[in-house]
Amino acid sequence: MRRYESAKYLRITMYDNDFTYSLLQLADILYEIFCITRFPEDNDLPILKDYVQHLWFSLHNIDRRMEYKSCNDFKETHLKIFTPHLKFVDYLDIPAEGNNDADVYIPMFENAEILRR
Numbered sequence: 001m002r003r004y005e006s007a008k009y010l011r012i013t014m015y016d017n018d019f020t021y022s023l024l025q026l027a028d029i030l031y032e033i034f035c036i037t038r039f040p041e042d043n044d045l046p047i048l049k050d051y052v053q054h055l056w057f058s059l060h061n062i063d064r065r066m067e068y069k070s071c072n073d074f075k076e077t078h079l080k081i082f083t084p085h086l087k088f089v090d091y092l093d094i095p096a097e098g099n100n101d102a103d104v105y106i107p108m109f110e111n112a113e114i115l116r117r
Protein backbone atom coordinates (compact mmCIF):
# COMPACT_ATOMS: atom_id res chain seq x y z
CA MET A 1 0.00 0.00 0.00
CA ARG A 2 1.38 3.38 -0.98
CA ARG A 3 1.47 6.13 1.64
CA TYR A 4 0.88 9.67 0.50
CA GLU A 5 2.80 12.43 2.17
CA SER A 6 1.27 15.82 2.47
CA ALA A 7 2.31 19.35 3.20
CA LYS A 8 2.22 21.08 6.57
CA TYR A 9 0.09 24.19 7.15
CA LEU A 10 -0.33 26.46 10.14
CA ARG A 11 -4.02 26.84 10.93
CA ILE A 12 -5.10 30.03 12.67
CA THR A 13 -8.63 29.93 14.03
CA MET A 14 -10.66 32.46 15.94
CA TYR A 15 -14.14 30.90 15.76
CA ASP A 16 -15.65 34.22 14.70
CA ASN A 17 -15.99 35.27 11.07
CA ASP A 18 -16.49 38.94 11.97
CA PHE A 19 -12.72 39.26 11.75
CA THR A 20 -12.10 37.54 8.41
CA TYR A 21 -10.59 40.58 6.68
CA SER A 22 -8.01 41.22 9.40
CA LEU A 23 -7.36 37.47 9.64
CA LEU A 24 -6.44 37.43 5.95
CA GLN A 25 -4.19 40.47 6.41
CA LEU A 26 -2.52 38.72 9.32
CA ALA A 27 -1.98 35.54 7.30
CA ASP A 28 -0.38 37.49 4.44
CA ILE A 29 2.03 39.27 6.79
CA LEU A 30 2.99 36.09 8.65
CA TYR A 31 3.58 34.16 5.43
CA GLU A 32 5.84 36.90 4.14
CA ILE A 33 7.82 36.89 7.39
CA PHE A 34 8.11 33.09 7.36
CA CYS A 35 9.29 33.02 3.74
CA ILE A 36 11.96 35.64 4.42
CA THR A 37 13.20 34.20 7.72
CA ARG A 38 12.16 30.64 8.57
CA PHE A 39 9.01 28.63 9.03
CA PRO A 40 7.94 28.02 12.64
CA GLU A 41 8.15 24.70 14.44
CA ASP A 42 6.05 23.24 17.26
CA ASN A 43 8.14 24.85 19.98
CA ASP A 44 7.56 28.30 18.41
CA LEU A 45 3.76 28.20 18.68
CA PRO A 46 3.34 29.31 22.33
CA ILE A 47 5.48 32.40 21.73
CA LEU A 48 3.94 33.09 18.33
CA LYS A 49 0.44 32.95 19.81
CA ASP A 50 1.08 36.05 21.92
CA TYR A 51 2.64 38.01 19.06
CA VAL A 52 -0.07 36.93 16.64
CA GLN A 53 -2.73 38.12 19.07
CA HIS A 54 -1.18 41.58 19.36
CA LEU A 55 -0.52 41.90 15.64
CA TRP A 56 -4.07 40.84 14.76
CA PHE A 57 -5.50 43.25 17.34
CA SER A 58 -3.42 46.07 15.85
CA LEU A 59 -4.27 45.30 12.22
CA HIS A 60 -7.98 45.10 12.95
CA ASN A 61 -8.15 48.29 14.98
CA ILE A 62 -6.00 50.32 12.57
CA ASP A 63 -8.30 49.27 9.74
CA ARG A 64 -11.45 50.08 11.73
CA ARG A 65 -10.01 53.40 12.91
CA MET A 66 -9.22 54.49 9.37
CA GLU A 67 -12.69 53.46 8.24
CA TYR A 68 -14.37 55.89 10.63
CA LYS A 69 -14.06 59.58 9.80
CA SER A 70 -14.76 60.70 13.32
CA CYS A 71 -12.77 59.56 16.35
CA ASN A 72 -16.00 59.67 18.33
CA ASP A 73 -17.49 56.85 16.25
CA PHE A 74 -14.54 54.49 16.67
CA LYS A 75 -14.71 51.84 19.36
CA GLU A 76 -11.61 49.73 19.81
CA THR A 77 -12.08 45.97 19.75
CA HIS A 78 -10.37 44.65 22.88
CA LEU A 79 -7.20 42.60 22.77
CA LYS A 80 -8.77 39.62 24.55
CA ILE A 81 -11.13 39.13 21.59
CA PHE A 82 -8.15 38.24 19.38
CA THR A 83 -7.15 35.00 21.04
CA PRO A 84 -5.95 32.86 18.14
CA HIS A 85 -5.80 29.08 18.10
CA LEU A 86 -2.63 27.93 16.33
CA LYS A 87 -2.11 24.38 15.17
CA PHE A 88 -0.08 22.62 12.53
CA VAL A 89 -2.22 20.49 10.23
CA ASP A 90 -1.59 18.28 7.26
CA TYR A 91 -2.98 19.41 3.92
CA LEU A 92 -5.04 16.23 3.73
CA ASP A 93 -6.79 17.26 6.98
CA ILE A 94 -7.91 20.65 5.67
CA PRO A 95 -11.64 20.56 4.95
CA ALA A 96 -12.62 21.00 1.32
CA GLU A 97 -15.52 23.25 2.27
CA GLY A 98 -15.50 26.42 4.30
CA ASN A 99 -15.95 26.92 8.01
CA ASN A 100 -17.54 30.40 7.80
CA ASP A 101 -14.14 31.89 6.93
CA ALA A 102 -13.03 31.49 10.54
CA ASP A 103 -9.83 29.61 9.61
CA VAL A 104 -6.79 30.40 7.53
CA TYR A 105 -4.16 27.86 6.59
CA ILE A 106 -0.67 29.23 6.03
CA PRO A 107 1.60 26.89 4.07
CA MET A 108 4.87 26.01 5.76
CA PHE A 109 6.71 26.13 2.46
CA GLU A 110 7.32 28.76 -0.22
CA ASN A 111 5.41 29.53 -3.41
CA ALA A 112 2.03 28.37 -2.16
CA GLU A 113 -1.38 29.84 -1.56
CA ILE A 114 -2.86 30.72 1.82
CA LEU A 115 -6.12 28.82 2.18
CA ARG A 116 -9.27 30.25 3.72
CA ARG A 117 -12.05 28.06 5.05
